Amino acid sequence: MNYMPGTASLIQDIDKKHLVLLRDGRTLIGFLRSIDQFANLVLHQTVERIHVGKKYGDIPRGIFVVRGENVVLLGEIDLEKESDTPLQQVSIEEILEEQRVEQQARQESEKLKVQALKERGLAVPRADTLDEY
Amino acid sequence: QSLEDCPLDEDEDAFQALGEEDEDIDQFNDDTFGAGAVDDDWQEAHERLAELEDKAGLSREPDGPVGNDGDVLGDPEDALAERLTRLVIDSELEDPAIMQAVHTRDPPQQPGGLNSSIWDSSAMLRRIRGPLLAQDMPSVSVLDYALPQRPPQARDEERDPSERALPRRSSSPIIGSPPVRAVPIGTPPKQAAIPNFNQQILCPKPVHIRATMQQRYPTPYGERMSPNQLCNVPNSSLLGHPFPHSVSPVLTHLQRAQLLGGAQVKLLPAGRMSPSQFARVSGLVGSPLPSVNPKLLQGRVGQMMSPAGGFRAFFGAPPAPPPSQLPHPPGPGSHLQNLRWVLSLSQHPARSPRPWLTIPALPRPQPQMFRPDTTHLHPQHRRLLHQRQQQNRNQHRSLNGSGGDRGGHRSSHQEQIRKDPYANLMLQREKDWVSKIQMMQLQSTDPYLDDYYYQNYFQKLEKLAATEEVHGDGPKKERTKLITPQVAKLEHTYKPVQFEGSLGKLTVSSVNNPRKMIDAVVTSRSEDDETKEKQVRDKRRQTLVTIEKTYSLLLDVEDYERRYLLSLEGERPALMGERKQKICDMYDNLRGKAPGQDRPSDDHFMQIMCIRKGKRLVARILPFLAPEQAADVLMATARNLPFLIKKDAQDEVLPCLLRPFSHVLYHLPLGTVTSLVQQLTNLPQSASAPTNLHLTAVLQNKFGLSLLYLVLSRGEELQSSDTNAELMQDNQWTELMLMATREFLRIPQGALAKPVSIPSNLISLFSRYVDQQKLNLLETKL
Numbered sequence: 001m002n003y004m005p006g007t008a009s010l011i012q013d014i015d016k017k018h019l020v021l022l023r024d025g026r027t028l029i030g031f032l033r034s035i036d037q038f039a040n041l042v043l044h045q046t047v048e049r050i051h052v053g054k055k056y057g058d059i060p061r062g063i064f065v066v067r068g069e070n071v072v073l074l075g076e077i078d079l080e081k082e083s084d085t086p087l088q089q090v091s092i093e094e095i096l097e098e099q100r101v102e103q104q105a106r107q108e109s110e111k112l113k114v115q116a117l118k119e120r121g122l123a124v125p126r127a128d129t130l131d132e133y
Numbered sequence: 134q135s136l137e138d139c140p141l142d143e144d145e146d147a148f149q150a151l152g153e154e155d156e157d158i159d160q161f162n163d164d165t166f167g168a169g170a171v172d173d174d175w176q177e178a179h180e181r182l183a184e185l186e187d188k189a190g191l192s193r194e195p196d197g198p199v200g201n202d203g204d205v206l207g208d209p210e211d212a213l214a215e216r217l218t219r220l221v222i223d224s225e226l227e228d229p230a231i232m233q234a235v236h237t238r239d240p241p242q243q244p245g246g247l248n249s250s251i252w253d254s255s256a257m258l259r260r261i262r263g264p265l266l267a268q269d270m271p272s273v274s275v276l277d278y279a280l281p282q283r284p285p286q287a288r289d290e291e292r293d294p295s296e297r298a299l300p301r302r303s304s305s306p307i308i309g310s311p312p313v314r315a316v317p318i319g320t321p322p323k324q325a326a327i328p329n330f331n332q333q334i335l336c337p338k339p340v341h342i343r344a345t346m347q348q349r350y351p352t353p354y355g356e357r358m359s360p361n362q363l364c365n366v367p368n369s370s371l372l373g374h375p376f377p378h379s380v381s382p383v384l385t386h387l388q389r390a391q392l393l394g395g396a397q398v399k400l401l402p403a404g405r406m407s408p409s410q411f412a413r414v415s416g417l418v419g420s421p422l423p424s425v426n427p428k429l430l431q432g433r434v435g436q437m438m439s440p441a442g443g444f445r446a447f448f449g450a451p452p453a454p455p456p457s458q459l460p461h462p463p464g465p466g467s468h469l470q471n472l473r474w475v476l477s478l479s480q481h482p483a484r485s486p487r488p489w490l491t492i493p494a495l496p497r498p499q500p501q502m503f504r505p506d507t508t509h510l511h512p513q514h515r516r517l518l519h520q521r522q523q524q525n526r527n528q529h530r531s532l533n534g535s536g537g538d539r540g541g542h543r544s545s546h547q548e549q550i551r552k553d554p555y556a557n558l559m560l561q562r563e564k565d566w567v568s569k570i571q572m573m574q575l576q577s578t579d580p581y582l583d584d585y586y587y588q589n590y591f592q593k594l595e596k597l598a599a600t601e602e603v604h605g606d607g608p609k610k611e612r613t614k615l616i617t618p619q620v621a622k623l624e625h626t627y628k629p630v631q632f633e634g635s636l637g638k639l640t641v642s643s644v645n646n647p648r649k650m651i652d653a654v655v656t657s658r659s660e661d662d663e664t665k666e667k668q669v670r671d672k673r674r675q676t677l678v679t680i681e682k683t684y685s686l687l688l689d690v691e692d693y694e695r696r697y698l699l700s701l702e703g704e705r706p707a708l709m710g711e712r713k714q715k716i717c718d719m720y721d722n723l724r725g726k727a728p729g730q731d732r733p734s735d736d737h738f739m740q741i742m743c744i745r746k747g748k749r750l751v752a753r754i755l756p757f758l759a760p761e762q763a764a765d766v767l768m769a770t771a772r773n774l775p776f777l778i779k780k781d782a783q784d785e786v787l788p789c790l791l792r793p794f795s796h797v798l799y800h801l802p803l804g805t806v807t808s809l810v811q812q813l814t815n816l817p818q819s820a821s822a823p824t825n826l827h828l829t830a831v832l833q834n835k836f837g838l839s840l841l842y843l844v845l846s847r848g849e850e851l852q853s854s855d856t857n858a859e860l861m862q863d864n865q866w867t868e869l870m871l872m873a874t875r876e877f878l879r880i881p882q883g884a885l886a887k888p889v890s891i892p893s894n895l896i897s898l899f900s901r902y903v904d905q906q907k908l909n910l911l912e913t914k915l
Contacts, residue, residue: 037570
């Protein structure tokens, strides 16, 4: 049954595996079980996938209820093509470690930048506090 | 208790009233818990049921008291429902915003479906579903019992308790359940000749049947049906049939009966069938089809099953891949597989209990592998049983992803059953609910106004498709189109709502009737001590306002064509008149209304042309203006071109005027063209002026040069084409040309801008006035 052809209605996506990108930068993968008019999502058997470079790690999370406004985008995952990826899956500990390292590196470079700007008397660019990603 | 404690009324009457109340209370107690209760030993009944559940894996039926309560409450609920309906109908509250609030205040009491409030149906659903929660309907279709490995024993066991269970359900008032006079579910069908109603399918593989798809939306959506539905309703041409021809007339008859009886069938993917559905369904089989022979039903279903391709087409997918919109579509293979058996749901049963037709899935009298002994069961009943079995079986299977099941994988029959026990957590009803909300948001009184770009886009698409179709004679690709609900434009003023019996006027302010908070009055400034900057700013603002007003006029004028097509014959002259008037107004706006006098100053026009939007506006208006008016505009532009060029340095929007200007030029006579050239080149010049700044500026600007070329080429055209042109003008033109050519020769090459296009006849133009050597020079320059 074609619900609302020509529109972006999520009804057709129900019970399918989706990748959801949240505003805080998290990537969730799960089966979309339920929606509502605000695009609040209920994700089942959700896995949070952390990407660092060419590696990724999955953290199983269970059931997620996501408030619609926090979703940046979502898309259906083709189960056949899902495994066809150049990325390498690693363990959770490893990916978390990698993420920490990456975060550290980023913070340090940020610090240097801010320092350099301050030295030159320039303003520090304020990041948009609403979206951390 | 509180009444008894109340020391106020010592009257005899009051005492008596109290006494009566006590009696009532006692009666109620008795009915509920005591001897008067329907089921004396609810505990026993409960245990019996619990045993059954353990045995057959059935979920528990609602407890006795609950059922009883249901019965007891049945009447009061109905009465309440009626009262509420009356309240709604009689309500003088016209303000939908307030009405919504009123309705949503008491969702628990309303059996649902009475109002357009979106909350209640879902809430009630939850309650209904509650008891049957364990009965997760699998993703498979109803007809999957076709599998031979179905254990007959479990079925036998289940049959009895289910049989007992269902009749109770049918009599308890669930939302919108039909009145008790309807045929209850447990009744065996009148004709025993319906063999293996539910189990039989037309082909060995699981079949999904799609019934007719007259979707029922609540009234705001009016009679609007999607093209799917429209195509489908009476159109027997789409239905072929695999059966012998004797069945075919039956189809029409049944269809007619169906339609006349007002039965509507709504499309639903098979999934959970909540008991409320069955309750409703039960009442229906009785009414619309008493006269219909089961064979008719058979034939009907058979008919329905065959045009799988046709049906599929309704959903906008070409026959080959099964539509991926179905949550759990079966595999490819037989075209029959794509049909799905559906059940309909009314959203507003209380309002108009329309009989819903349930079209039983099946009947080909084939030797069956299924249980022949369930023949005495009513079709829906049997279906429910099989679903439960299916669900039980599925629970033992491993979880499989249900996503990505389009195309590809399905090679075997087994895999077709998507093993996803968590599928369909979201009920069909809930999906419809969300869909309904989304459709409500699309309601509009004038889609062309509210949703202009979408409408235009779709029109373009359709035109494309139509042209493609004309060229190629392939099968028509049915593209499903979303029909947005259109609400009739109601012109009525909102009277502020007043509550009766209130002292004074309590006006509820709502979205439609807002309260005036601020009294904003526009005062125009006329102080003398306004600074120059302010004056300039005001003037600019005035110009901007003029541009906006003219733009609105322009949009209206551009829209007239469409309105013309939509309007009636009688209205058309009026429309044309309006259009003309608007065009005049636009022109006046452009040039500045000069009452009585000739248009001496270009000032107003220049102001507009200094603004980017103004230039675009002029470009769009030009096609609508009369030739003289357009020429006038052109002249004004040419006259002041250097000024405009200077102002346009940042925007560079002037080239957008080239196209409309060239169209205008096409209609101009030579005289006008001559004067145009004069204006553009500022020739002849007075002797004292050393350099022709005007011309230089024009030549150095892309737009200016292009325009000049255009004008020259037009002049050349006219010259060459019409040799009998008036000599006077000829002279003027010739002189002008001589001077122009001299100028052209004089300017250094680097000073020339790059024009948009160089008309081909320029060379021939110049060749008249200069000799060969100079001509070569010119050629190199251009």
